[in-house]
Each structure stands twice: as C-alpha cells, then as structure tokens.
Amino acid sequence: MSRKIMIVCGSPKPKGNTNAIVEQVAAAARSAGASVEVIDAPRLQYVAHGCTACDGCQKSSEYRCVLGDQAADVVARMADVDWIVLATPIYFFAPTAQLRCLTDRMYSLVKFEQGITTCLAGKRLGLIVTAGGGLEDGPASVEDYYQRLAGMMSDKPVASLLVPNVYRADKANIQRQAAAFGQMMAQ
Numbered sequence: 513m514s515r516k517i518m519i520v521c522g523s524p525k526p527k528g529n530t531n532a533i534v535e536q537v538a539a540a541a542r543s544a545g546a547s548v549e550v551i552d553a554p555r556l557q558y559v560a561h562g563c564t565a566c567d568g569c570q571k572s573s574e575y576r577c578v579l580g581d582q583a584a585d586v587v588a589r590m591a592d593v594d595w596i597v598l599a600t601p602i603y604f605f606a607p608t609a610q611l612r613c614l615t616d617r618m619y620s621l622v623k624f625e626q627g628i629t630t631c632l633a634g635k636r637l638g639l640i641v642t643a644g645g646g647l648e649d650g651p652a653s654v655e656d657y658y659q660r661l662a663g664m665m666s667d668k669p670v671a672s673l674l675v676p677n678v679y680r681a682d683k684a685n686i687q688r689q690a691a692a693f694g695q696m697m698a699q
Contacts, residue, residue, distance in 0.1 A: 522611025540694025
C-alpha cells in the first residue's frame with residue numbers, strides 16, 4: 513500500500529525557494545510510489561485566520577475545526593494521511609503567518625477532556641524549512657517548536673529537511689537532499 517503524504521506549503525511566494533523544494537520532494541515521493549497532495553496554505557479560504565479559541569472542536573466528538581472553511585477541511589484530512597509535512601520559509605525568525613494560520617487549527621485534532629487524545633497517533637510529521645540565514649537564524653527554533661507539537665500529537669519525532677543559507681547553497685545538493693527526503697517518506 514502506498515504512503516499518503518500531505519505537504520502544507522506556507523510560503524506566500526508561489527515561485528519561491530520553499531515551493532521549489534516542495535515540488536522536488538513531492539516529485540521524488542511520487543516516483544517512489546507515494547500519493548502526494550500539496551496544499552497551498554496562503555491561498556486557502558478562511559472564515560477566520562488561525563484558531564479563534566471558540567473550543568467548538570473540543571465540545572464535538574469529531575476531530576475537526578468547527579469553522580467550516582477550506583482550512584478546516586484540510587486539517588480534517590490530516591487524519592487520513594501517513595505523513596503531514598509542513599513547509600515554510602523563515603520570516604522574521606519564525607514560520608510564516610500563513611502556515612501558522614493552518615497549524616493553529618490543528619488544535620482541533622487533539623482532545624483535552626480526559627487526558628490528551630488525538631486522531632494523529634502513529635502519523636509522521638515532516639518539516640521543510642528554508643532560510644536566507646544560518647540554522648541559528650530560525651530553522652533550528654522552528655524545528656524545535658514542531659518537534660514539541662509532534663511529541664504531543666504522535667509518538668514519532670519530526671523528520672526535517674532544513675535548508676539554511678538558501679541563496680548561497682549548492683542547488684544540486686539541495687535537489688539531492690529534497691529527493692532523498694521525498695523517497696524516505698514514501699518508504
């Protein structure tokens with residue numbers, strides 16, 4: 513059975529470095545037999561950007577955001593895939609606001625009523641981060657943040673493709689890393 517991979521790209525630049533690497537990762541995963549869906553987070557339709565803290569998801573028996581927009585649909589589909597990959601360039605030492613709007617909605621995939629339960633048990637979380645600066649200029653702290661999120665939602669660690677100094681990096685090396693990352697997730 514082929515792996516199902518959802519890549520959520522948070523870059524507002526459709527032809528930017530992050531999207532180019534996402535395309536390379538997706539192509540490699542597909543060529544290795546995986547089913548890949550790429551979500552363009554900045555272009556989703558939102559009723560409200562991010563989580564509104566209404567707690568409607570916590571009152572519901574479903575693992576779903578109750579706001580009923582495209583972001584809620586994407587987040588609900590995360591339960592049906594093997595890999596959820598979050599991709600972002602570093603903007604001001606952090607993931608983009610466009611990615612955070614969607615990842616904040618992942619709160620609906622966790623219930624806190626009697627301990628912590630989630631529909632993501634056993635799922636893998638992947639991370640693709642690009643940055644103009646070094647690892648210490650954002651990618652490492654973003655990886656740490658999502659590592660904590662993965663620890664709460666799943667028993668598996670984050671698998672990361674961190675690309676610091678992207679403007680000065682060896683493009684052929686980035687392509688090899690992206691292909692290896694996509695192939696690894698397809699296994």
